[in-house]
Each structure stands twice: as C-alpha cells, then as structure tokens.
Amino acid sequence: MKFVTEEVLEGHARATRRGAIEGTLAGLALSVPASFALHRRWAYYRSLPITIKVLGVVLVAAPAFAVQAERRGVEFDKSQWTGIEKEELDREQSEIVARWGDMSVTQRIGDWASRHRYELFFGCWAGSMAVSWMLLRGNKTQSFSQKIVQARVYAQGITLVSLLGGVSLLHMQSRNKVKEDPSAHSWARLLEETPIDSRTPGVKAAIHA
Template sequence: MKLPTPEQEQGHRNATVAGAAKGLFGGLAVALPASFIAHKRWPYYRALPPSLKALGVVTVVVPSFAIAAERAGLAYERSQWHDIGQEELDTVRGREQAKWDTMSSGQKFADFAARHQFSVIGLSWAASVLGAYTWISRDPYQTTLQKIASTRVWAQGLTLGVIIAGAALTHSHRRKAEADHTWLDIIEQEEREKAARK
C-alpha cells in the first residue's frame, strides 16, 4: 500500500472542506426557507420554542454537511487512482453498465431500490406522512392534535410496509448477486504484466 504524499493529503483535506461547505450551504438553503415558510403559514409551528425550530434546521443541515464532505473526499480519492486498480474498477463499471442496459424497467427499478434502500425508505416515509396528513386534514371533526396523531399512526403503518417490502427486495437481490472476483482479475493482470516485462 502506497502512503499518500503531503500534497495528496492537503488535496484530500481541501476537497473534503469544499464538499462540507457545499453541503452546509445547501442544507441551509433548504432548511431556513422551509422554516421561514412554516413560521409564516402555520400557527402551531409559530408557537414552537426556538430550540425545536433550531432542531428542525439542524436535522437537515448536519446530515447534508456530513454526506457532502464524505462524498467529496471519496471522489478525490478515486481521482488519485492511476494503476491496475483503476483499470479493474473501469472494467467492473463497464460490466455493470452492460448488465443495466439489458434489464427491463421493472428489473431496473428493483435493482435501484435494492442499492438505495435507505433513501427509498426515507422518501416513502416522508411521502406517507404528507399523503396521510393531506387525507386526514380534510376531516372537519378532528382537532389538529388528533389529525397529527392519526397521521403518525398511518405513516408508521405505511413505513412498516415499505420496510418489509425493502427487506424482501434486498433478500432477493442478494440471492441473485454474483461473487466479486475482481481480486483474481487484478492478480492475473499483474502476472501478465510481469511476464511481458521479462
């Protein structure tokens, strides 16, 4: 394993800080206007203590900050690969793209959902909360607290269904997954290069 040079370490640090800044400002660009709109439109949100409003903003900003920083650092690391490992990654990517091109729409959806299951579960939870609240809020006989409680119950039930479906999808995806033998390809390539040099 080759140790990184000081220039590479500094480049990684710079890329990570730049990614973190993008994530921070992106999260603020979403969370602050959403909080402002909620404050103007809903008296219930207006009545919340500032600490809970700040928690809502932080709940959006911190994950976007951390995820963007990590992705930027990983992207920088990948940009530094220039050897047989990079060739193997390109080969694997080509195989995956060829496999993707032969899939039907249903298979593509199942593959995407299996690879991004937490995003799908999170989005389905948000959609179920929004949909349930939109449907329940039409009831003129329930108070706001009853509507919120009903929304929570419906959202939990719908999310549980999505989690079960995600587990079944992941299980079927794992059974179909092929074994990763990229290490064997790398060894064979290195042996061919050694033989060519002799």
C-alpha cells in the same frame, strides 16, 4: 499498489470538510428561506413552536451535510486511483453499465431500489410523517403532542411495511441472480495482469508458496 500516506489522509479530510461545508450551506440556503416564506404566508406555521421550525431546517441541512461530505470524499478517493487498479475499477464500472443496459424496466427499478434502499426508507418515513400530520392537524380533539405521537406511529407502521417489502425484494433478487458479480474475482484478474517484477515481495511469496 499505492499505499496511503499522511498527505493522502489529510487530503481526504480536507475534501470531506469541504463537502460538509458545501452541504450545510446548501441545506441552509434551501430550508431557511423556505421556513421564512412559510412563516410569512401560512398562519398555522406561525403558530408552531420554534423548536419544530428549527427541526424542519435541521431535517434538510443534516442530510445535505452528510451526503455532500461523502460525495467529496469519494471524489477524492477516485482521484487517487492510478495504474492497473484504476483500469480494473473502470472496467468494473463499464460492466455494470453494460449489464444495466440489458435489464428490463422492472429490473432497473428493482436494481435502483436495492442500491438506494436506505434513502427510500428514510424518504418513506419522512413522507408518511408529513402526510399523517397533514391528515391529523385538523383534529380539534387532540393536543399538539398527541398529534405528533399519532403521526409518528402511522409513519413507523408505513416504514415497517416498506422495510418488509425491501427485504422481500432483496430476497427475490438474490434468488433470481444468475450473473456473477464482476468484482468477485477481480483480484485474480488484477494479479494476472500485473507484471511479476512489479509485485510486492509478499505477493510473490504467496504465489510461490
């Protein structure tokens, strides 16, 4: 077992900072030119307050910042895996891939949705907010702030429905799950395959207790 050192922590921090910079630059490289293009070609976009335009840029750059920072951190963690721990994690990943291959299309969709439910909830909220705004922007009887509030209410309602659907999906999966999680007892298999001489004194004492 490899203990975390100051060098490892610093390396993880550097990788995370690198990912944060990459994500921010990528998000800005996408959102800023898009904002300028909309400003040049769409009269309605030019009439929007600068705060709304900045918010649009932030809504693209902020998720890119967070996602890429986490990706770089995870990549660094995986690069530190060595020995039997790495073999066990690789074996668990192979079992997950094999189980995915045995699933039907419906099961794959459900499994993917359950593992990416937070991204789906956020995407559903953002998409419903955009669609609601597109439908309400032509209403001449409401002010800009009233349209924003109404679009947000619609988006919250749609997101609540999707949230309830996600909870129902997780409940159905937990009831229909017949295979045991391969990582549930991976520690026991890892202990069996670890030579006794290489175990730490604490582990040896726990085994013989």
